[in-house]
Amino acid sequence: MPLGQRAGDKSDSRYCGVEVLDFPAGDGLPAVLTHSLSSAFDFLLAPLVDPDYRPTPGAVLPVAASDLVLSPSQWSSHIVGKISEWIDLDSEDEQLRLDSELTLKQEIAWATHLSLQACVIPPPKRSTCANYARVVNNILQGLTNMQLWLRIPLEKSESMEEDRDKSETVDSWEWWNSFRLLCEHSSQLYVALDILSSLPSMNSLGRWFGEPVRAAILQTDAFLTNARGYPCLSKRHQTLLTGFFNHSVQVIISGRSNHNVSQVSEGVLSRDENHTEDTPTQHALSPYLDYMAYLYQRMDPLPEQERFEPLMDNLEAQTYETFEKDTVKYTQYQRAIAKALVDKVSDDEVSTARTVLMVVGAGRGPLVRASLQAAEETGRTLKVYAVEKNPNAVITLHSLIKLEGWESMVTIISSDMRCWDAPEKADILVSELLGSFGDNELSPECLDGAQRFLKPDGISIPSSYTSFIQPVTASKLHNDIKAHKDIAHFETAYVVKLHRVARLAPPQEVFSFAHPNFSPKATNQRYTKLQFELPQDTGSCLVHGFAGYFDAVLYKDVHLGIEPNTCTPNMFSWFPIFFPLRKPIYVPSESPIEVHFWRCCGATKVWYEWALVAPSPSPIHNSNGRSYWVGL
Amino acid sequence: MPLGQRAGDKSDSRYCGVEVLDFPAGDGLPAVLTHSLSSAFDFLLAPLVDPDYRPTPGAVLPVAASDLVLSPSQWSSHIVGKISEWIDLDSEDEQLRLDSELTLKQEIAWATHLSLQACVIPPPKRSTCANYARVVNNILQGLTNMQLWLRIPLEKSESMEEDRDKSETVDSWEWWNSFRLLCEHSSQLYVALDILSSLPSMNSLGRWFGEPVRAAILQTDAFLTNARGYPCLSKRHQTLLTGFFNHSVQVIISGRSNHNVSQVSEGVLSRDENHTEDTPTQHALSPYLDYMAYLYQRMDPLPEQERFEPLMDNLEAQTYETFEKDTVKYTQYQRAIAKALVDKVSDDEVSTARTVLMVVGAGRGPLVRASLQAAEETGRTLKVYAVEKNPNAVITLHSLIKLEGWESMVTIISSDMRCWDAPEKADILVSELLGSFGDNELSPECLDGAQRFLKPDGISIPSSYTSFIQPVTASKLHNDIKAHKDIAHFETAYVVKLHRVARLAPPQEVFSFAHPNFSPKATNQRYTKLQFELPQDTGSCLVHGFAGYFDAVLYKDVHLGIEPNTCTPNMFSWFPIFFPLRKPIYVPSESPIEVHFWRCCGATKVWYEWALVAPSPSPIHNSNGRSYWVGL
Incomplete structure (x- = not known):
């Protein structure tokens, strides 16, 4: 059950998981899953193989649950596999290294067989982790769908200025960076960040928003207790979590409950404390989940422009229609034209002076409209030339002018501005040729060409x-x-x-x-x-x-x-x-x-x-x- | 005329050039070329365009000589173009930057028209040279045959330990490195090193032997004067030059003569000092060239194995014949086998003991021969099994044994050693399965398989x-x-x-x-x-x-x-x-x-x-x- 509704948010950050700390012996996994889902968690981070097992020739892998105890869709939608945490690929002990390699490969193979979407692999145990990275890289070459999430604690110690050379500074981002460089930026390798009670500086945290973080594993120890005894987070943790929600990162709650709050206090969920066996107990970590839902729902809805997403597309394919709807933009143009008109024609000259304004690249007319509105607003008289080379846009332009009754004020020039020979020079030249990088759609070259229509004291908008x-x-x-x-x-x-x-x-x-x-x-x-x-x-x-x-x-x-x-x-x-x-x-x-x-x-x-x-x-x-x- | 004959050396380092310092006005270039060639130089490093010229719209480039005054083969064999040294692509002065870019492109275009093999481009004028690199990179994209040699002074200041942070240390290798990284390791971009009177440490010089250095431009100021008044080089300079000769780098002499030695003293070239106009004077830099020839000729001939050059080829394509000629190798095998035989069979047992020796991978028999020679040398009796899977080699092996009369001592096993079932176990297992990296041709795996033929106290050669x-x-x-x-x-x-x-x-x-x-x-x-x-x-x-x-x-x-x-x-x-x-x-x-x-x-x-x-x-x-x- 998602954390809540947030207008426009379709990302994974709506889902919240919970880490299964103890190995569910026997066929305990289905029960744990049912309990967690009924407590409104969306998925489990669960061990797949008994962590006490070590590779033994001929042995059957002691898995948490055979693939038959859950349906294929349960496996793939609700279980993220947790690889055994004892593995240590960079140990000096060769036998441990070889056992670790075998176990990692066996567990990933099992997870692949279960069609899991992802597995969390444990944090590197030491600062150099080249052999771990090598084995993971080998595995990544053979994966087609499953993702690997490398678990990394979110920590960075700031060294004091004076003993910078002496003290060992830890920055877990460096582990991640080495690991992914060795794995050649694999697109199936992600990060799962363990969020602890202390947090490094915001600038240091900010780096992670550009990294492929898939999950924030929030430790119950990271929570504070509010006046009523409920878990809550520090302001800095809240800011970080909001950042993660905004970057499609999902939260996984992990740890033992430190907040044994009564589950009847809020009325709605009121239940007898001496519940029968048929009434499932609420999940021990539910108060933390409730807090997450509160944080998520408290966020502002996504702004309109954030929902509009032509990712990696060529904007030229967008239609005029879309751009003409950008009212803020044309309001700014109208304000600029109005100021220019007032500068060109003083209040004394209003009745006699006529300002010549050329719109180069008139399209379907939004700048013509903005110009005429500016003229009306300031009481100035305008002669508009609307130059447009796209013959289809020119058709619309003609209809617009007829419809609005602007025939006396606007002359349409169906021509490439480079070929046009203007009958008179302009006081004001208006264009909207800017690209996202300003000059990247040839605005400088076009306006250099168009300024031959401009009087020596003429104004270009933009200037x-x-x-x-x-x-x-x-x-x-x-x-x-x-x-x-x-x-x-x-x-x-x-x-x-x-x-x-x-x-x-x-x-x-x-x-x-x-x-x-x-x-x-x-x-x-x-x-x-x-x-x-x-x-x-x-x-x-x-x-x-x-x-x-x-x-x-x-x-x-x-x-x-x-x-x-x-x-x-x-x-x-x-x-x-x-x-x-x-x-x-x-x-x-x-x-x-x-x-x-x-x-x-x-x-x-x-x-x-x-x-x-x-x-x-x-x-x-x-x-x-x-x-x-x-x-x- | 090459510096001399050196057995086996076919590299460019035999050729020595001379830099033309003054712009040969009028059509002076042919005269300078004739004079230099007749003085035994092989080529000129010569300016192509008047260095006083600055780009002028519509002007004709004031070139040193039209393409018609030298033949195409003279241009391409004897002239390396020198690009105007005033260019400064990284100046803060935008006009100078734009003039420099235009000049560089014009001169390179002219050099391309002349079909020159290479042009020397001047050293970067400042430590950041990104714009220079950008323009050169642009030019390199369009070059098909011509090389560009970036001129770099050979210098590196060693900073004192205590003021390491304060003093500005210069290492011209860093310039080169930045430049070639920006130019993406272009295979047509080379280095021409200016050799000055002082030299950095040998370790620092050694780096250049892995870089694409095409020329060492030896300044006359770098020379000392010997007892008889002739130019000579310091020991360190001699070592460096010898290094360059061994790495196919050619020398260009540059600078004004500091050694006005009499050219009649040596007898052979004896000429009247009041020579007539028809008798060409010797080149002012000839004494330096003579010294280079002396240095070159003094070098040892190239060792035999240096002349054998299967560069980047797969050695497997080489025939058995080539390898069997490596007598040093088989002598070492024979010595090792002899020592093993003496250890296996004491002098007392010589008459009764028979040692079983297996050659795995016998090929055409060189190790069989080495084994039998070791047995003869030590007076030990040998039973040899020669295992070989290549049926063609086995044919040769049979002929060899018949020819040498070894039938009683050698049994040929035409089989893959992995399939063979040996009739008895061996005392000594001899193989030559080593690759350049030791284990890279499966020697470990093959010998693991073969050791089942070996007695528990048997010896493997190699061990x-x-x-x-x-x-x-x-x-x-x-x-x-x-x-x-x-x-x-x-x-x-x-x-x-x-x-x-x-x-x-x-x-x-x-x-x-x-x-x-x-x-x-x-x-x-x-x-x-x-x-x-x-x-x-x-x-x-x-x-x-x-x-x-x-x-x-x-x-x-x-x-x-x-x-x-x-x-x-x-x-x-x-x-x-x-x-x-x-x-x-x-x-x-x-x-x-x-x-x-x-x-x-x-x-x-x-x-x-x-x-x-x-x-x-x-x-x-x-x-x-x-x-x-x-x-x-």
């Missing part, structure tokens, strides 16, 4: 725009790109909703363009070097690439953008852009990240190249625009 | 063997493997002559096997972790993989092997083995290298897996033996 990037951990995106098995996909930027991503440092400016620009030496080539410093308490991390955004000044103080710190709220026309790195880069704690970005212009195309310079140089990505470009 | 590895820089090998464009080739070990390789740390033991081994728990699986510490003065380096060797104890103190420190001299049956890394690993100065090696045994095959753990984890190579294995 300037700037792109931004920030380094991110994004293992899911990286694996999606890797699945293509070529270099070209790693040299392509993606317009994509950034869901399971860790943002490692604040965004910085990359390229800026201002319009109009009548300088004869103006070029649209750009070269920018950026250096990112990660917060000191982050620890080391893996960078898969850079998230990109833009911010545009439409006119004066009216801006529009998706840069996270200044983004225009409730706008859905743009998702971020993602520039991947061919090889994820390990960034040691406190090492700066230096990245270089180029915007290159050729005779027939415009493209970006990018390269990491520190902590270690990457190859130049997209050399000569070989993989990714926009044609002129 | 034990051990494999060794050491980390190496090997950019040439890496690029050869990369050319296959798949992962499988990077997960394969190669038996290969290691020519252009830098050995970074002494070899360490990997796996050992001893025979016979009657323990019931014996396994041929192995797991070894090794940690390599590089000498402190090496500096940082790039590791492309591991060179592997073996050493075998044939019997007691008689050994056989190719481990560099203990190798048996003048043996040519085995080249080293090379285990590549999929991605070359940057090893910061003084960081240890930790590598793990596994020998894995399955039901039908044996294979190795390997992974780097420090300085950063690599993927597990050859998981499940997916790319490289030996079938059982």
Whole structure:
């Protein structure tokens, strides 16, 4: 039974599991499952094989339950297998190592036979775990559907400044990182994080949101007790859990109950304390589950734009219709045009002056409408030229103008703006050619061409725009790109909703363009070097690439953008852009990240190249625009 | 005219060039070329374009000489282009950056038009050279035949222990490393090293022998003056130059003459000092060239085994004939067998005792011959079983025995040793199943099978063997493997002559096997972790993989092997083995290298897996033996 209803949330984070600590001897597993499901848990993390068993030639594996005692769908929907925790693949004891390898392979084979969706494999027992990783990697090569979740305690000790060299600092993220590097970022290898009572810093926790975390195993010891004797979590734990819910991570409750609260106190579930054998007792961990449900249900519904998800799709395939619905965007345009009109025509001149405004790329007319509304709002007289090269959009535009009775104010130019010869020059040039990275859809080149229609003192709306990037951990995106098995996909930027991503440092400016620009030496080539410093308490991390955004000044103080710190709220026309790195880069704690970005212009195309310079140089990505470009 | 004759040397290091310092105005280049060739230089490093020129729209490039003043073969055989040294692609001055990019592209295009084999591009002007690398990388994408040699001064300052953090240490290898990483290890990008008067430590120099160094540009300032006033080099410079000659690097003399030695003193070239205009003057740098020729000719001829070069080939294709010629190897076998015979049969028993010796894998009989010679030498009586599964080899074996009259002593068993049922047990089992890495051709498995023919106190020759590895820089090998464009080739070990390789740390033991081994728990699986510490003065380096060797104890103190420190001299049956890394690993100065090696045994095959753990984890190579294995 899911934790609750949350509008828009279809992720796994609605489900909550419980860890079975004791081996269910005999055929105890079905009873444990029934009891847990009836107590509103959704699944079990359960041992599959007697943990006291050690490999014996010819012995039958002492499994928790034969495959016949549960139905196939029960096995696959409600059981996550827990591999025996005694295994130690990196022991100095060769016999233990060999027994561990055999056991791990036998238990995984059994779980595969049961068609389980996932198995949790125990935490590495020591800091070097190369042999464990080797055996898991071998197993991963042969798995088709089942996932392996490597259990890792969520801990990071912060070393004191003075004894940094002496004290042994523990950062369990480093274990995970070594393990997955050895397993070559396998897309079937995930993390199950053990949440303990103490938590490292938020910056350090944030790294995990970009990692493939499937489950947070919440220890009952991590809970506090509220005034009424019920379990609850510290503010920091609550923030972390909310973060996990927002990143599709599911919770598993684990441990012994520390809160023996009376189950009759709340009335609804009122039952005689001397319940008969037929009345099932409530699960000992139910109070913890109740608290999880409370936390989950307390969250805000997902915002509208979060539900809209064209993941990894080309936005050009979206229709005009979708974009025209972005009312926030056109309201900003209208505000900018209104301010420009007031600047162009003083209140004294209102009755005599006529402002010429050109919309380049008019589409089906939203900017024409915004312009006319701005004129009406400010009492200015407007002559609008609507230039549009798509003949189908032009048909709609004609209907719109007739319908609205704008014939006297609007002239439709069915032409490519590059070929058009304007009959007069404009005071204001309005366009919406911006991409997620600002200049990535040739806005600079188009507006350079269009400014020949503009008077020397004319205004371009937008008047300037700037792109931004920030380094991110994004293992899911990286694996999606890797699945293509070529270099070209790693040299392509993606317009994509950034869901399971860790943002490692604040965004910085990359390229800026201002319009109009009548300088004869103006070029649209750009070269920018950026250096990112990660917060000191982050620890080391893996960078898969850079998230990109833009911010545009439409006119004066009216801006529009998706840069996270200044983004225009409730706008859905743009998702971020993602520039991947061919090889994820390990960034040691406190090492700066230096990245270089180029915007290159050729005779027939415009493209970006990018390269990491520190902590270690990457190859130049997209050399000569070989993989990714926009044609002129 | 080559520097001289050296038996077996067919490399480019025989050729010596000279750098043209001044721009040959007008059509001066042919005259400079004629003069240099007549002074026994082989080629020029010459500027192609007037260094005072800056890009001007519409201007004609002021080239040193039109393509018509030299023949196509003169251009391609005798001219290495020198790109203008003023270019500065990483300047803060955008105009200079754009001019530099244009000039570099124009000059390379001109060099391509002239069909030059190579151009030298100037050293980076600052420590970050990402834009320079980007432009060069763009150019490399379009080059088909021409090479680019990046000029790099050979320098590395050693920082004092106490002020390590304060002083800026320079290691020009780091420039090269960043540059080639950004250019993605392009196989057309090489190094031209400027050799100055001071040299860094030998360990630091040694790194360059694994890098793609094409030329050593020897500055006249680097020369000393001998007692007779002639130029000469310090011992350390001589050692370095000899190293370059041995690694196919060619020398280019550069600079102004500091040694105005009289050219008549040596008699042979005697000429009137008041030479007429028709008599060409000797080249001002001839004394330096003479010294180079002296150094070159003084070197030892290449040893016989160095000339034998089955680079990257599968040794199995070699015939028995080649291997039987390895007399050193069979002499060692004979010595070992003799010692074993004396141990088995005391002098008192000589007349009565007969020793049973089995040769498993007898081939065409070299070990049968060695055994009988050992018996004759020690006066022991021998009964030999020669087991061989190749029916063609068996035919030769029969002829040999008849020819030599060994019928009474030798029984030929034409059978796979796994199927044979021996009529009696052996005292001595002799085999030559060792590969370059010792156990890599299933010697352990074969001898485990064969030891059922051996008496409990029997002797196996070899009685034990051990494999060794050491980390190496090997950019040439890496690029050869990369050319296959798949992962499988990077997960394969190669038996290969290691020519252009830098050995970074002494070899360490990997796996050992001893025979016979009657323990019931014996396994041929192995797991070894090794940690390599590089000498402190090496500096940082790039590791492309591991060179592997073996050493075998044939019997007691008689050994056989190719481990560099203990190798048996003048043996040519085995080249080293090379285990590549999929991605070359940057090893910061003084960081240890930790590598793990596994020998894995399955039901039908044996294979190795390997992974780097420090300085950063690599993927597990050859998981499940997916790319490289030996079938059982």
